[in-house]
Amino acid sequence: MFYREAGDFKTTYADDNQTFPIKFDRYRYYAVLFFAFLIVPFVINDYWVNAVFMPFLIYSIAAIGLNILVGYCGQVSLGTGGFMAVGAYAVYKLMTAFPEVSIFIHILLAGGVTSLVGVAFGLPSLRIKGFYLAVATLAAQFFLVWLFNKVPWFYNYSASGQISAPERTVFGIAVTGPNTAAWATYLFCLIFVTICALIARNLTRGTTGRKWMAIRDMDIAAEIIGVDPLKSKLSAFAVSSFFIGVSGALFFSVYLGAVEVGEVFGINKSFLVLFMIIIGGLGSIFGSFAGAAFLVLLPVLLKNVLVGMLGWPTDLAAHLEFMIVGALIIIFLIAEPHGLAQLWRVAKEKLRLWPFPH
């Protein structure tokens, strides 16, 4: 009844182009922003930040990045873990080399560095497609992890081979290092998520996005209409890697604090982010968030239910958790191959007609 476009007339094309054309959606979006920025920081504690919010926010950035490449441009990539590692090591080198520069700028620069690396590994995409491209990006994954293990310069010749984040502040408030407050790290990540989501949305609704989707849907027709396949594929790799680099940088510096590259940024990470966008919905910004939320929250929820409520032993619960998550993914993909975003769209369609479906 309240959720429809009837009566909400758009008189300019700019109005018609906005992200949330339906009033209700727009208010809901403002409400979420208000809640996330002005309420959550005051009630949040360490457990919620470390177990739920921080991984959700950081994985959201990575999922948006990968979704641009896979969902919008149709180029399958299994190199996400490697590219996150590039972001992490770039920010580490920048933090230690230029301690006086703001961490905010370092993280953006780390994204830029990852972007360049992404373009380099995106070059084969001009010649190969689909699964073959996936294998080529797999090479990036293994090569990058090997490189960061092998060359001591990357981890500043530390004895353990690990990198660990020194304390850095924004406006005098610590956001990295051991003495951070829950709300500070949360807000820091949230700002990046908001910026990234806005940029992704703006790019995908404009010319750049249409070029990507044209390449995804039919590359021959895209070329005949005037899309330069090399440029638009590489731009997708660049933007995607930028986001993934930012998320890797945040993952290392703000979330974990210390990282051993093979463990944290291995092939598992690539698959995890890929699952997020498949479950969330390819080619949808909302889907990136939904997928990240699903795969971050579900294990936490299961653990709380199995160990906390039912009192099962931790090891049994941990193994069961794997099986349940795996089964859910399979059921999900059979029931709704287009992911959570599609469920959301269907729900909105239904809601538009409710309560008179005819």
Added chain:
Amino acid sequence: MSDQMTEGYITEDGRKIGGTLMEMKNITLRFGGVKAITDISFDIKEGEIRAIIGPNGAGKSSMLNVISGFYVPQEGEVWYKGAKRPQMKPYQVAQQGIARTFQNIALFEGMSVLDNVMTGRLNHMKTNMFQQAIWKGKAEKEEVENREVVEKIIDFLEIQSIRKTPVGRLPYGLKKRVELARALAVEPHLLLLDEPMAGMNVEEKEDMSRFILDVNDEFGTTIALIEHDMGVVMDLSDRVVVMDYGKKIGDGTPDEVRNNQDVIDAYLGVSHD
């Protein structure tokens, strides 16, 4: 009328046709040992509707692919707007103002009708990625300006009601129309139509014919089309090239072509005794 003319002419229905827009000179295209096109020359004049006809496998689509840059002929030259065209990629051909549709529809299935038609405006949009990332300002202004052009085309082809529908959900006839809309959004100087009426019923064919004539009339677009329906071809086109087994066997007005003995033989067959 002969095919040697370099200047324009007046059509039977009184339209004025300009000078040569595109000229194919002695084009030969081989795939390995197979000769798809053998030594074909013809021209397309500004403002005319030029048909390419011929039996199956005559090399018509190959010819269109040569024009749009998919195939590179082994011999011969393509002249466009009075200059010899260097070898170029399809997207560069598009940037020169040549748009086309495909025999089997090549739309972007995952995108809405509006987005499909908007892709046709790519070469008219100049903002870079950073401006688009910010959106407010230049990118939004440019988007709105191009949207206005696209809406005119959507009006023109009478597809207003489906502009937000994903293309994948549309029936065949409408998809053909959307594909034409996308090609028109380029504002092409030369529009190539590969069997625009294949698989359509009579009403849809009549609609499409009207659109083609209107496009030519209102925008002054030069059109080269391949079609199998002889009635349509004879009615629509100003001049016709006839191909058979990769060779040109006729060229001229529909009437000239209809009475050409080689053409009659190719279509009806000859007895081999």
